[in-house]
Amino acid sequence: MTSPTPPAEPPYADRTYRSGAGLVSGALLLALICLIGGDAVFRGEGWTPWVALAALLALIPLVAAFTLRPAVYANEERLRIRNPFRTIELPWTDVADIRATYSSEVFTREGAKYQLWAVPVSLRERKKAARQAGRASQDDPFGRTSVHADVRDTGARAAVADRAVAELRELSERTEGREAAERGATTASVRWAYEVIAPVVVGVLLLAVLLAVG
Template sequence: MTSPTPSSEPTYADRTFRSPAGLVGGALLLLLILWIGVDAAIRGEGRVPWMALAGLLTAVPLVIAFTVRPVVSANDRRIRIRNPFRTITLPWTDVADVRASYSSELFTQDGTKYQLWAVPVSLRQRKKAARRQSRQSMDDPYGRTSVTADVRATKALTAGADQAMVDLREMAERAGDTPVAGDAVASVRWAYEVIAPAVVGAVLLVVLGATG
């Protein structure tokens, strides 16, 4: 009996970025939709149960797509962006920049732009961070001297999306511009597991509404 040959490709740990508010909001919205839809399917009469089931088939995948599904995972080789309907995988050598203005965006070397749904920009959070930075610049009552304290203070004074962009840029800089053996291959995959049920549910709703 031969032992399995270990993989020659090193394992890289992923760092993930996602929206906690999106996860919580999505979970609550799913519970509400399921409660209303299942209740209508069980207690409804005539076409109501079928309409409820078609509505669930449409709504549940869409809610999952826009709240639970989005995530950005990155390691030393590549970045993977899982948006509502697509998953984009890019080696760092293909990435020109990541930035957050009114939304978080990634730009490739050929000018293609991808939105990072998992890292939403909060203007309110930015304003709060700016106020904290202003107060910090006028007076620091803590008298920080250690490097660790300074780093923690800087992160505390930065909005979440902006800090995520800083972290991703640092990962891109560490990766460098030179391709390495076994580097990730750029790819874009459509999320048919989300699109297909939503489309089927929408078609059923239209058919049931037109024949009712």
């Protein structure tokens, strides 16, 4: 009796990109909002608890949308971008270019542009990486440091956003050889995050009404 054939291994593992600083700052900010808002709800008098509840309803999903929600997922077939208020799915055949200047952006073949909120660009980090690369190249004219570490590959010293964009661009370039017919078989899809938008809108409206009445 022969054992079943194991499934073929994917050419590379699925990749996820998120901002570590955004996750940490978002968690701390949400904890602070809940602490202040909870105190107003349980200890406030008159309209204060209701105003605090309306503010919490608007602020919590808004802060989470800009800090905890952003993510970029890349697999063998497509790129999925989860931004604060919408999710964009792009097959690699529809991706024309991925750039990181002042922000990380992906461009489609139809001319659309989408920002990668989960891959923020830090100019300070980029300058620091450039200085480190410059010092390393001057350490040894033959491209070797005093401890024999190879410095010709600057990927390890590049800024986080630049490394992420370089990896995504490499994945995108693997589909350049596909036929045009395959390229037109799938298109980009955009889904708005109503689970985030709805509570924010309701909270803002309630807050406006309560402040007007009070």
